Amino acid sequence: MKKSLLFFLLLGISINAFSQKEKQSKPNVIFIMADDMGYGDPQCYNSDSKIPTPNMNRLASEGMMFMNAHTASSVCTPSRYSFITGKYAWRSNLKREVLWSTYNDPLIDKSEVTIADMLKDQGYATAVVGKWHLGINFLKNQGFGYVQAKDWHEQGLKGTRDVNFMNPSYGGPNDLGFDYFFGSGGGHNMEPHVFIENRYTYGLPTIWREKGQPSKEGISASEVHEGWMVEGWDDTEIGPTLTEKSLQFIEENTALGKPFFLYLPTVAPHRPCTPADFAKGKSQAGERGDMVYEFDWSVGQIMEKLEELGIAENTILIVSSDNGATPTSDDGKNYGHNSCGDLKGFKASLNEGGHRVPFIVRWPSEVKPSTQNNGMISLMDIYATLSEVLGTEDPNGDGISFLSSLKNERAPAKRTEMVHHTYSGGFALTDGDWKIIPHRSNKDGSWDFELYNIKEDPNEKNNLSSKMPEKIKELMDKLNENISS
Template sequence: MKKVVFLNVFFILFYIKSAAQVAADQPNVIFILADDMGYGDPGCYNAESKIPTPNMDRLAQEGMLFTNAHTASSVCTPSRYSFITGKYPWRSYLKKEVLWSTFNTPLIDKSEITIADIFKSKGYATAVIGKWHLGINFLKKKGFSFVKGKDWHESGLQGTRNVDFMSPSYGGPNDLGFDYFFGSGGGHNMEPYVFIENRYTKGLPTIWREKDQPTKEGISAREVHEGWMVQGWDDTTIGPTLTKKSLDFIETNAQSKKPFFLYLPTVSPHRPCTPPDFIKGKSQAGERGDMVAEFDWTVGQIMRKLEELGIMENTLLIVSSDNGGTPTSDDGKDYDHKSCGDLRGYKGSLYEGGHRVPFMVSWPSNVKAKTQTNELISVMDIYATFLDLMDLSDIKGDGISFLQILKDEKAKSQRTQMVHHTYSGKYALSYRNWKFIPSRSEKDGSWSYELFNLSEDPFETENLSKQIPEKVEELDSMLKSLINE
């Protein structure tokens, strides 16, 4: 009953303003999300980067670069949940870790108002092309229930065998406001190894891929889980395929004069690092660096297509990452490249390197070129920003709009605090210039604290918790209140 009432409110709220009322100048919107790209990977953030990123560098020059942007979590699944729903990740059933296969129970319920729902209510065509990683239900071959994904990675083992790939899937993007879905259910290191188009796999996976098994000789299979794979699967072609599908979606909607929202979550530079042949060797940071170069190539392809179609001026293009970078390439070497710059920590950490990410925006008709801001924002705030853009302020979430910053780089963020979350289920808090990290001992349950003044110590080197105990008490109380509100 509660769900029915919620949905009724949803339809009343969204469709009072008919999709036919979409203004002619309503911008197209594209969000390109890297998988594990760190703050120090693009050249526009790190002059000493070992990776060529000419397209992101150009995007930063032609638009706005954010130097204090964060993800809601320092790992992928919860970070993506926050973007789609505009809510902190612990609002979902996933209180820690990530989903470990395509087959996990969908993290987002169909009663949620997703970011795609927002755009559909305004007459947009909506698509997600890339890595979903929020759970999709597939039926069992025998019986009437859905298969269950593993609740822990088990070092890449325990792949799911009893899957009916002939039947449609449920609970994925097509049930959450996206008109079109093409991509992988859990990422290119997780089962099944096949593209999914809308509700069906592209072909029937009939080959059992073993843990850490490469798809061809000489490429990485780091962190690959066992599971079903379709004949002819090649990890090196995933990025170019997703890029081509995205270009087709953009062109189709541009020709029909219909505004569109494209969410493009790439698989690069996540492991296994398997750059295509035309990218391999482009960086000086190993195959992981090449994967970042591949991501940059994708950004460039999208930008060129927008220019070719004459729609660049009124397209809001955002490029960011789902969390911080990993420190090394698949061969264990760092190649003297700092994937998170001089920030402390990497992917999975509550330190800045785990969740402070590259974030750049181009929107030539509204965002001034060569602008930069250090105002605090979150990838989660994109949801609230689009609500603001669409004049749908009655819908609430945990995000805070940064639309005014886009229109005026001198504007101040309304966000004064940000709760950070990570793989282990632990929390941290940024409040103005302060960073607070509580930690509980597994031995005796006692608490210890870290406190940093980021304005004076951005690399989190000096713990001030014992010097300013009153600030620790204040921030500890604030963090608990924000989580429990």
């Protein structure tokens, strides 16, 4: 009887161990997204960078740098939409600009299958820790109606006062496949100035913060909008808090033996540039540079935790940015630092500086260290790539898997063309070696064009439009076909 009991006990332990191994065979996935970090900010992309980025440098030496990676838009809300859905944001209701507060109606409908839905179906624990910026519904104080957000930024004015923070919110990450959410609804410069944990604010905002008011004396309040703020709010503590919450999520799910997906969209280095105390003065590029240093610190904290837990080998770690950089720090100076490197344009531009971004992937079990890939990819391709990694159904969006490029840096890129989109609602197209940017005159409705051989001229110095009218027609036909499909 005792032998029989021992046999079944050992059998149970073996089955459980096998089950845990099966669960852990799926790679963990972490995507750390900077907010306005440019191609020239990390030292591994720009040897002349005035910002120390030792952790991204190390990540690049241990993984693959993509040299031709693009965001789906050159501003934040549409870029985030495209990452989560695998689709161009102009297919949604957002045809131009960004959302201007947390309270906007959710841009992603519950019926859409998101990257978090897909991974959750595959047994993953899913979390977003950081800046959401895709709309969350909060109730008004009276009745059952949702707060109506301002439809334009109005220079940071027209903050919303009639908000019920006691009741749960709806339409945010918890309704779109994420098990856990901790972060800001619209970014640290937008209302309300409080963390949200799942469906509730992390404390009750009872203080009205004025436009341009710093959260404490002596720090920047550039681009800060008026709105409700929780007592004790400190902009300099946002980055460290988001990092700590991310580390907790990693630890908890590793202990459970469950694969996890962590999306960490930081607020750094977006304005207001309010680096944590440990990051102040660490760069030679002003407070914005210090914020990039802080972002790099967060990357390092995540890397250390993966190694401490022994799970780095089976974790896909991706670091990138939501769009290109701003040219200066909050004080209007660039300190001799080229935030977008030698690329033309900055955030909100259709030129390369607006949407070509750093993109580093480390996956030790599959990706060779110290490799570079020159093929074109997009942040919205991450969804399709992870679908292929896990053998799930193709998401049927605009994304194209780059798994073959991850496994072989010399493999030809599957993506050969991409539509670029920006704040004003304008479009551009890269098709193979060629890129076209159309400009319409407000006066007479006529068109001017920028035309570049982007392979030979990635810095867009030589506009060939006057010499190649047939190429312009060919590319404009393709662009119009794409945006009308």
